[in-house]
Amino acid sequence: MDKTTVLLTTEGTYPCYSGGVSVWCDYLVRYLCDIEYHIFAITHAPSQQARFACPPNVTSCVLHPMWGTEEPGAHDTNFSEVHERKLRTDRTTLLRGFLPHFKACLRELFNSDLDPELLAQSLFSLHQYFWKHDYANSMRSRLAWEAFLEAAALSGWRLNLEEATHCMRWVQRYLSLLAVDFPRVDLVHSSMAGLAGIPGMLCKLGQGSAYVLTEHGIHMRELYLNLSRSQYSSRCRRFLVGFHRAITRMNYHYADVVTCLGDFNRQWQVRFGADPGKIRVVSNGIDPSSFRPRPSPKRSRPTVLTMARIFPLKGIDVLIRAAAEVRDRVPEVRFRVLGEIVDQAYFDECLRLVEEFHLGDHVSFGVTSDSANAYAEADVYCLPSRSEGLPYAVIEAMMSGCPVVAAEVGNVPDLLGGTGLTVTPNDSREMAAALMRLLSGPTAEELRRSLAHQALERARRHFTINQFAEQFEGIYDELADAPSYAVLSRTAG
Amino acid sequence: MTNWPMRPAMPSCLEPPADGSPWAPPLDSCDVVVRLETAGITDTVARREYGYRNAWRLAEACFPWLRMFPASKVRECRQSALVEYLKGLSFALPLGFCCLAMAVFHFSLWGGDVSPHLAAAVGLGTVSSFVTTGGVVQAMARRGLFFLSVQDRATGEVVCWKWVRLGAAWLVICGLALVAPCRFYHWLPAPFDWIAFAFHLSLGLLWLATGILHMLERNLWSAAATVVGVCSVVLLHRRLQVPLVDAQLTGIAVAAVFAFSASFVLFRSRRCGTSGRPRSLSPALDLYLTWPHFLFGTLYFLLIFSDRILAWTAPDISADSPVQFRGDYETALDLALIAFVLQVGRVRASSVTFMRKIVRAEKQHGIDARSKFIHQLRQAYGRSTAGFVLWGAAISVGLYLTVSRVGAHFNPRSDTLLWALVGGFLMVIGLWNSSLLFWLSLPVDVVTAIAPAVAVDLLIGYLMSRLITYHYAIAGFSSGACYFAVLTTRNLLRRLNSLDYYYFSSSI
Amino acid sequence: MIGADVVNAFRVSLGFLVVFGALPWLVALNSRREHALMGHCTAFMRTALFTEIVTVVLGSMGLCLPGSVGAAYVLFLFALMFRSGTLRHLRNTHWLSAQLHKLILLMDRRVSAGEHLQSLRIRYVSWRRRFDPTALAPFRGICWFAVFVAFAACFYPLHQVRFLHGVSYSRTLALQKLSLGQSSPQDGSVALLAPVVFLSGCEGATVVRFAGPLFTAVLALTTSLVLFQLTGSSAIGMVGAGLVAGFGAFADGGQLQADGIASIFVLLSILLWRASRLDAVWSMAAGLLIDPIPGLGMIWYAGIPLVIALLVLSCRSLSRCLAMIRVPIALTGIACLIYLPTKLGGNEGPYQYETAARAMSRIIRELPQNTWLVVSPVQELAFTYGHGWHMELSNFVNKYNVDEVIQPDFHFGFPVMDTFVFVEKRPLVSRALGLSLSELGTRFEPAIAPYQLRLSRASLEFEAGRLLAAYRARHSDVQVFVEDENVIVYRIRSSSGGVRPWT
Numbered sequence A: 001m002d003k004t005t006v007l008l009t010t011e012g013t014y015p016c017y018s019g020g021v022s023v024w025c026d027y028l029v030r031y032l033c034d035i036e037y038h039i040f041a042i043t044h045a046p047s048q049q050a051r052f053a054c055p056p057n058v059t060s061c062v063l064h065p066m067w068g069t070e071e072p073g074a075h076d077t078n079f080s081e082v083h084e085r086k087l088r089t090d091r092t093t094l095l096r097g098f099l100p101h102f103k104a105c106l107r108e109l110f111n112s113d114l115d116p117e118l119l120a121q122s123l124f125s126l127h128q129y130f131w132k133h134d135y136a137n138s139m140r141s142r143l144a145w146e147a148f149l150e151a152a153a154l155s156g157w158r159l160n161l162e163e164a165t166h167c168m169r170w171v172q173r174y175l176s177l178l179a180v181d182f183p184r185v186d187l188v189h190s191s192m193a194g195l196a197g198i199p200g201m202l203c204k205l206g207q208g209s210a211y212v213l214t215e216h217g218i219h220m221r222e223l224y225l226n227l228s229r230s231q232y233s234s235r236c237r238r239f240l241v242g243f244h245r246a247i248t249r250m251n252y253h254y255a256d257v258v259t260c261l262g263d264f265n266r267q268w269q270v271r272f273g274a275d276p277g278k279i280r281v282v283s284n285g286i287d288p289s290s291f292r293p294r295p296s297p298k299r300s301r302p303t304v305l306t307m308a309r310i311f312p313l314k315g316i317d318v319l320i321r322a323a324a325e326v327r328d329r330v331p332e333v334r335f336r337v338l339g340e341i342v343d344q345a346y347f348d349e350c351l352r353l354v355e356e357f358h359l360g361d362h363v364s365f366g367v368t369s370d371s372a373n374a375y376a377e378a379d380v381y382c383l384p385s386r387s388e389g390l391p392y393a394v395i396e397a398m399m400s401g402c403p404v405v406a407a408e409v410g411n412v413p414d415l416l417g418g419t420g421l422t423v424t425p426n427d428s429r430e431m432a433a434a435l436m437r438l439l440s441g442p443t444a445e446e447l448r449r450s451l452a453h454q455a456l457e458r459a460r461r462h463f464t465i466n467q468f469a470e471q472f473e474g475i476y477d478e479l480a481d482a483p484s485y486a487v488l489s490r491t492a493g
Numbered sequence B: 001m002t003n004w005p006m007r008p009a010m011p012s013c014l015e016p017p018a019d020g021s022p023w024a025p026p027l028d029s030c031d032v033v034v035r036l037e038t039a040g041i042t043d044t045v046a047r048r049e050y051g052y053r054n055a056w057r058l059a060e061a062c063f064p065w066l067r068m069f070p071a072s073k074v075r076e077c078r079q080s081a082l083v084e085y086l087k088g089l090s091f092a093l094p095l096g097f098c099c100l101a102m103a104v105f106h107f108s109l110w111g112g113d114v115s116p117h118l119a120a121a122v123g124l125g126t127v128s129s130f131v132t133t134g135g136v137v138q139a140m141a142r143r144g145l146f147f148l149s150v151q152d153r154a155t156g157e158v159v160c161w162k163w164v165r166l167g168a169a170w171l172v173i174c175g176l177a178l179v180a181p182c183r184f185y186h187w188l189p190a191p192f193d194w195i196a197f198a199f200h201l202s203l204g205l206l207w208l209a210t211g212i213l214h215m216l217e218r219n220l221w222s223a224a225a226t227v228v229g230v231c232s233v234v235l236l237h238r239r240l241q242v243p244l245v246d247a248q249l250t251g252i253a254v255a256a257v258f259a260f261s262a263s264f265v266l267f268r269s270r271r272c273g274t275s276g277r278p279r280s281l282s283p284a285l286d287l288y289l290t291w292p293h294f295l296f297g298t299l300y301f302l303l304i305f306s307d308r309i310l311a312w313t314a315p316d317i318s319a320d321s322p323v324q325f326r327g328d329y330e331t332a333l334d335l336a337l338i339a340f341v342l343q344v345g346r347v348r349a350s351s352v353t354f355m356r357k358i359v360r361a362e363k364q365h366g367i368d369a370r371s372k373f374i375h376q377l378r379q380a381y382g383r384s385t386a387g388f389v390l391w392g393a394a395i396s397v398g399l400y401l402t403v404s405r406v407g408a409h410f411n412p413r414s415d416t417l418l419w420a421l422v423g424g425f426l427m428v429i430g431l432w433n434s435s436l437l438f439w440l441s442l443p444v445d446v447v448t449a450i451a452p453a454v455a456v457d458l459l460i461g462y463l464m465s466r467l468i469t470y471h472y473a474i475a476g477f478s479s480g481a482c483y484f485a486v487l488t489t490r491n492l493l494r495r496l497n498s499l500d501y502y503y504f505s506s507s508i
Numbered sequence C: 001m002i003g004a005d006v007v008n009a010f011r012v013s014l015g016f017l018v019v020f021g022a023l024p025w026l027v028a029l030n031s032r033r034e035h036a037l038m039g040h041c042t043a044f045m046r047t048a049l050f051t052e053i054v055t056v057v058l059g060s061m062g063l064c065l066p067g068s069v070g071a072a073y074v075l076f077l078f079a080l081m082f083r084s085g086t087l088r089h090l091r092n093t094h095w096l097s098a099q100l101h102k103l104i105l106l107m108d109r110r111v112s113a114g115e116h117l118q119s120l121r122i123r124y125v126s127w128r129r130r131f132d133p134t135a136l137a138p139f140r141g142i143c144w145f146a147v148f149v150a151f152a153a154c155f156y157p158l159h160q161v162r163f164l165h166g167v168s169y170s171r172t173l174a175l176q177k178l179s180l181g182q183s184s185p186q187d188g189s190v191a192l193l194a195p196v197v198f199l200s201g202c203e204g205a206t207v208v209r210f211a212g213p214l215f216t217a218v219l220a221l222t223t224s225l226v227l228f229q230l231t232g233s234s235a236i237g238m239v240g241a242g243l244v245a246g247f248g249a250f251a252d253g254g255q256l257q258a259d260g261i262a263s264i265f266v267l268l269s270i271l272l273w274r275a276s277r278l279d280a281v282w283s284m285a286a287g288l289l290i291d292p293i294p295g296l297g298m299i300w301y302a303g304i305p306l307v308i309a310l311l312v313l314s315c316r317s318l319s320r321c322l323a324m325i326r327v328p329i330a331l332t333g334i335a336c337l338i339y340l341p342t343k344l345g346g347n348e349g350p351y352q353y354e355t356a357a358r359a360m361s362r363i364i365r366e367l368p369q370n371t372w373l374v375v376s377p378v379q380e381l382a383f384t385y386g387h388g389w390h391m392e393l394s395n396f397v398n399k400y401n402v403d404e405v406i407q408p409d410f411h412f413g414f415p416v417m418d419t420f421v422f423v424e425k426r427p428l429v430s431r432a433l434g435l436s437l438s439e440l441g442t443r444f445e446p447a448i449a450p451y452q453l454r455l456s457r458a459s460l461e462f463e464a465g466r467l468l469a470a471y472r473a474r475h476s477d478v479q480v481f482v483e484d485e486n487v488i489v490y491r492i493r494s495s496s497g498g499v500r501p502w503t
Helices: A018-031 A081-090 A091-111 A115-130 A133-139 A142-154 A162-178 A196-205 A219-228 A234-254 A264-272 A316-329 A345-354 A369-375 A394-398 A412-416 A427-437 A445-461 A463-483 B027-037 B043-050 B055-066 B081-105 B116-149 B155-186 B191-217 B219-239 B242-269 B282-312 B328-364 B370-409 B414-439 B443-467 B471-496 B499-505 C002-029 C038-059 C064-086 C086-091 C094-108 C113-128 C133-153 C154-160 C166-179 C194-200 C204-231 C235-254 C256-272 C277-290 C297-314 C316-324 C326-345 C354-366 C378-384 C395-401 C433-440 C444-450 C454-474
Strands: A005-011 A034-045 A058-065 A187-190 A210-214 A257-259 A277-280 A303-305 A333-339 A363-366 A380-383 A404-407 A421-423 C370-374 C389-392 C418-425 C479-482 C485-491
Touching: A005 A018, A005 A196, A005 A404, A005 C204, A018 A394, A034 A162, A034 A196, A081 A115, A081 A133, A081 B282, A081 C094, A081 C395, A091 A133, A091 A142, A091 A162, A091 A234, A115 A162, A115 A196, A115 A234, A133 A162, A133 B242, A133 C064, A142 A162, A162 A196, A162 A234, A162 B328, A162 B499, A187 A196, A187 A463, A196 A210, A196 A234, A196 A316, A210 A234, A210 A463, A219 B027, A234 C326, A257 A264, A257 A463, A257 B116, A264 A277, A303 A316, A303 A369, A303 A394, A303 B055, A316 A333, A316 A345, A316 A427, A333 A369, A333 C256, A345 A363, A363 C479, A380 A394, A380 A427, A394 A412, A394 A445, A404 A427, A412 A421, A421 A427, A427 A445, B027 B055, B081 B328, B116 B191, B155 B191, B155 B242, B191 B219, B191 B242, B219 B242, B282 B328, B282 B414, B282 B443, B282 B471, B282 C094, B328 B370, B328 B414, B328 B471, B328 B499, B370 B414, B370 B471, B370 B499, B414 B443, B414 B471, B443 B471, B443 C194, B471 B499, C002 C038, C002 C064, C002 C154, C002 C194, C002 C204, C038 C064, C038 C194, C038 C256, C038 C418, C064 C086, C064 C194, C086 C094, C086 C326, C113 C444, C133 C154, C133 C204, C133 C235, C133 C326, C154 C204, C166 C194, C166 C204, C166 C378, C194 C204, C204 C235, C204 C256, C204 C297, C204 C326, C204 C378, C235 C256, C235 C297, C235 C326, C256 C277, C256 C297, C297 C316, C316 C326, C354 C370, C354 C378, C354 C418, C354 C479, C354 C485, C370 C378, C370 C395, C378 C389, C389 C395, C395 C418, C395 C454, C418 C454, C454 C479, C454 C485
Parallel strands: A005 A034, A005 A187, A034 A058, A187 A210, A210 A257, A257 A277, A303 A333, A303 A380, A333 A363, A380 A404, A404 A421, C370 C389, C370 C418
Antiparallel strands: C418 C485, C479 C485
């Protein structure tokens, strides 16, 4: 029997970046070893290299940089093929083959009352056009620019020229996915509802492939967060939000199954247009043999562990402020923060806080390649994040028999299910109080042991890798047997 | 009595920060909810502390008030026009040090008080090194600057060294291709043809190295390399009594090694840990992207130096070789070079200013006011060009009068100097237009202007130098520069009619 | 030095082949032609006519220089290519894009050297197939004979530097002036050679020396082609070529002069008459430009093939007889070219001693330009012009006297590094001396008179010898540069002043 082929699409994660989503993807491709995977990863820049080694069942791994290229698609194909397409792209083909579909696409993008099928149709038509014609020459043409301005004006968007330049630039970059030739697969599994979902829609319309959409963090939510710190004008941000919302709605519409990590995410998905009937909760899982309680060495100092990459959403500054309070009550306490630095300026701010609170002997930063042992050496695991989905670090801590103190964000309360202490996000005092409950006092040790045991039981019951793999395997089998979507013919653009 | 809605008790995390860090008003209530949740205000907290059913309700209540807050101002980091002008002049620092050395020691990194044959050999080698490496440096800068601008420093470094290797190979090929006819036609007696080749090769490598430093905007390092080279020459020639030619070749090699080392160190120091491995690059793509720049670089130096070649090769029945270095001609050109350098520094400052004006004008004009936007910028261009004309005229006239009064020691020919000043002034106009065309990613427009200019330079320079005397070869340069200025102005004005589109397509 | 002469012969041949071989080939490629042979002949004629006109016009303006002539050729070819439509592609941006695409494909696929060579070989084979081997068969023998004529005619110039005809000296001087960009009265017979001077890098004397044999070969080839066209027999063509070669050896010593060169174009006009009357007229015009006043030489050269053709056409048996003896006639022609010039030249003279000519070549080769002065009679002027300075022996003798030169502190004071004084121990006497020397036609006519009269020349040489002997007796800066039984060349080194280029 032929193996099921799956195109796994990612954006800013696996296999080039570390993080929870990357770990999830790695587990997926490793533990579903009967599935033949093709990886399509959207990266930020062409210089990104894969950090995760692909297992044997991964047949191909294509990295598509969104930025940093002069010719979209030129880095991974022979340039002669690109040039051949350029020669075929003249004014006549632009007028006949490109412009009508591009205008239709723009109409939907500017339209607040979007019709996802119209948008998908126009994108698919453009995708067909780009099989034979050049993407850069088309999207950079004067006709495209004029069409964009016209669409903006007709939709009542009063952009200034700078805003129009920014917005069209984004369109040009984001839609470069349309120029990619995707392999023939049975199913597309997207790890995000944003741009990474476009291949799913295209393969569904073009090949009749099934489409599964999994969301970890909610794409729109993270977009709002990033935009709140940006310096673009409100119209530009509104355009960007509208663009991504349109793409997200389209992806929700075409996905056969939408999975999420918990109720928290589910609410957001419904709010952004997902059909509740399609949504299924599939929790993350880890391998219990890799993470298990180990006999811990005698420690002279109580240790609080945090495993997180260093950037503002991980709330390390909150942890440091809490550490100052805990240190006053538990002078020998030690806080270990293990994770790579993503935001250097934020890390510098954390170091400044450490110095301000004189925590040099109490707070240390580093990285580790043996996270299992790190949990064994810790008395408490602390998650100070401001925003999370279903963090692997907490599951690992639970599976390793380490009691957890976590901010009440995302699906963390569902994850802990009462087997850990939850605190208000951003509240260092409450966090300090929770930590002190587990580190000092006559009942601290008993409480730690009890919570650890309960967390371990819960993790083994609900968050193992086998359960994770079985659930997705079930979804794949179900979709593979379902009748395929009506396939639109692959005609010349 | 009117019922104004009461402003709700807003969480402080929603308000603009007091420290002035970047902040933008929310776009919709979803945005507000995200901000609330990130600040730790969950449904529970919203209920408990603010009296709303959940965070969404709180967000809906706060949103109408928040959207009235202004966004934080974007602080523009600008350098003054004077600093930009000085940066624009900085490329001439090495030249300045060479001139100083010439004045003090009567020799420099190349050139000096030498025999006519040697002067001709050094001159030929110098000109050929510029013409050969001009295109390579432009192509290298084109690719290197792109990778540096997208923070891909690893690839930028790899690309630069690749072009340096290509440039070195190209130097050898062109040098040998020039030595062959030199020997065949006895343009220079042996061993002066090989001396010319040695200067061609060594100076070419130095230009490649300083090209990297110029691309990295480290012209002070180029100046330092020149100083190191000159010191080596002084040490070898004056102290160790090494013959001048050998000392100069060694000094140039030392300067080139210094400049390459500085480039290497600068590249390594700029690489941050997460820059990734360098990507593999398609040579075909390199060709496609850089051929106009390569052509421009080569033709530019041909335009600048053709008149010298024509002057040196003007027939003279009393000359003892077909190529004769003309000291008086060179003196006039060197004096005019001072005016050229002082004018060309303005190109960078004006280009930066013009680009800022474009950005500002784009902010001020809506998509329905494009014609006003274009009109405004055409006027800005006209004003800048008028500034160039006035500045150039002032510098040229000032220099001419100064030389006439106090420059008797140099004894330049006044007509040659006059032509050179006019040519330099026109060349600067052409470079100003070219700079804008390059900024708008329209290099082909520059190439289509400079190619016919070179043809005009060669034609008129040839006729004038052969029909009158070699002193009038400079008329070719002036004519070529004039044609270059006219064509680039025409091309730019045509493109300015759709400036919004070209600005967009150049900034992707 | 035979080695240097071979190199010079090679250089001149290279220049000659480019100007009269490669350029006409390029012209032929871009011209409409019904018949390949006529096309090439027309192209050769047009190129030569263009060269003649351009160099004459540029020469009159003082612009006959490598750059101008090169630019003229480029424009000429460009105009032809434009007219023939070869350049139409350059206006087609799609075609240009396609060429760029081919280059991109090449770079992307990085064709190996082996594959590249293979594709070149395939192109060469397909190009070869365009030519019909049977159609070329009659011309093979004629072409080979022309090559042998060229080699044979080069025998004399490879061994002797001096010219056998007085007019060669004036042609050399005219060519030097022309190629140095000087405005001067034009000699049509040397205008053709100006581009050869530029391309070969040799001086006028060498080009005239070796161009003669090459033109002889071209004349032989043209003669045989005319006879082939008129009689339809390549054998008769070879007979005519052999006779013309022999006559050329007898009349000009293998050094074709203006009349011989002009004859080439007269014969071409006959050849082209049937194909294109206009081209025939142009060819005749080219001949007249080269030699405006046709003389006996032209009549002989053009007449031989016409006479042979008439005879052959009127008498078939004669045709068969001539065809049978074509090889002996051809070989006789070759032998004449090798043997006769040396014989006619005699041991020395009539215009210059071989020793003097060789000394002149050596001075030009070894010393830098314009750093030396030659004091000699007028015939050395053709060699020195543009390379160094020349002073008439008569002026030298009139200026200095023995009493003056024997003073210990006397110096000649010439502002050069070396001065060479050519003294004929045996003043040149030949049967053609009196009139022939006047054919030299230099600017220094006033100086010629003393050389024309035998006694005047002898007394000048004697006086010059006395002066130098007296100077040498009292000064150490003079040495003998070259000496044999006929000529002695003194070299006087300057101890002060002069140009020193070698620092």
